[in-house]
Amino acid sequence: MTRALAVFAHPDDVDFNAAGTIAQWIREGIEVSYLVVTRGEAGQGEPRETIQQLREAEQRAAAAAVGVHDVEFLDGYSDGRLTVTLELRRDITRAIRLKRPRRVLTSSPVRTWRLLDADHPDHAAVGEATACAVYPDALNPYVHPELAGLETWSVPEIWFSEPPEPQHYVDITDTFDLKLAALAQHISQPGTEADSVRKRCAAIADRGQLPPGRLAESFTIVRR
Template identity: 50%
Template sequence: MVTALDDAEVSTVLVVTAHPDDVDFGAAGTVAAFTDKGIRVVYCVVTDGDAGGFDRELDNGGMAELRRAEQTEAAKRVGVTDLRFLGYHDGTVEQTLGLRRDIARVIRQVRPDRVITSTPERNYARIQPSHPDHRAVGGATLDAVYPDARNPYAFPELLNDEGLEAWSVKEVWLTGGQSSDHYVDITATVDRKIAALRAHVSQTAHIADGIEQFVRGFLAANAKAAGLPEGSYAEGFQVVSTG
């Protein structure tokens, strides 16, 4: 099992997700804990979530604009104000060289110590985390971390045309897997996680009455698996060392 870096060794975290709301379901309590410690957190959202939601009157770009606004508001609730939207189409993301380059660009711009993204592996216990976009983004992000972002000869246009020097990420935390090897106690920030989720009105309004109970239920199960006291809440990750 890989041991995660101590947060005192981390100054910047980059979160790379497929859709608006992915970070809030998977890691918003952890993000709030980071920002409370003074750690800079940046979001990179690959799609605008234009295929999501339940109000199909908002097609032709309207849903994408709404979801960017919802993610921006949700981010503020956990202390994040720097968001990068890559503009890929929801539901059609593939693990291409172009996506690797676009994520490597953001890594070189942000220069994070830690990256959080979705697992590229299929979750056979719960199908929801295994959306094809999630797996494609997770795989492309891992490739962007190693070898692309750290190799000055990968995507030479990033250095030659944009002046983006190579950068080595120290570790990656994966969300959405069947098992976790690292847990973060978010008991103190769970209310802000739920507030961030509620900001995604287009995605959660239909379950507004039950979302808090649902979220607290799986976070309590994580806390139990982590050996935390009863009444605690936790988010789980798989830690990948890049050294």
């Protein structure tokens, strides 16, 4: 396992869901790249006319905090209005063929429906589009003719973050400080306070039956 690609809808998604895990991958020598579909213009922050530039800068700083320096943003997609289009599948496929990752990390395409905590539809859309890009698009040279110049690629492993029924828990206690450092860069957004994040990760660890006092992130992993 040498290369991983994380694909998410908004700046801060990857940090809320997986920054502790990614920090572990970096320590293990895995090269990680980020692909962010929007610049988060529907999120909070002022002034509104520069919110996209602000959130892009926050995400780049957050990535650097865990050791990720390859961060790409897509153009032409609007925060809050994402759907699974052929164009989105194509653009993610392009990134997969260029980066040639052996692991892809993305949002769960299955939404949760807890009242006041329902998952964002953008997350599910990006998760589904990424799954389609992994298979069959990245493997099929005929799906997106405009990518004909890029060699096809087979991704052996895809990780879906925070699914409704996770089957894999990563103990991030030793990298939790790096997760907090990443989230601290998202100054414009709420919910990044250390106590709130710790409580959330402790609850995930408890659901995963980790020992008391541990902190975790959760996933569903699909391998070829």
